[in-house]
């Protein structure tokens with residue numbers, strides 16, 4: 001779920017990144033940077049990647065760097081299933097957890 005700091009679909013309010021960002025926001029606040037600006041700065045400082053399979057399902061799930069790395073690992077894993085050969089053409093691709101679920105069923 002995206003939160004105030006990111007459009008990543010897999011980040012949530014209990015993730016370490018969210019907690020880290022809260023600390024950064026607190027620090028920015030203490031340096032007299034207003035909350036709205038702080039949130040914008042934090043959001044802009046983060047890299048956002050696309051899941052390589054979402055387009056097949058008409059989705060556009062976005063992933064932060066941490067979740068993109070995880071999605072790349074899932075991509076490698078799914079590439080090893082012969083019956084998923086449709087996907088193996090792109091076995092270096094990133095698979096978000098929503099797509100992982102589609103692959104399993």
Ligand SMILES: [Zn+2]
Nearest residue numbers: 008011064067
């Ligand atoms: Zn994330």
Ligand SMILES: [Zn+2]
Nearest residue numbers: 051054096099
């Ligand atoms: Zn996806």
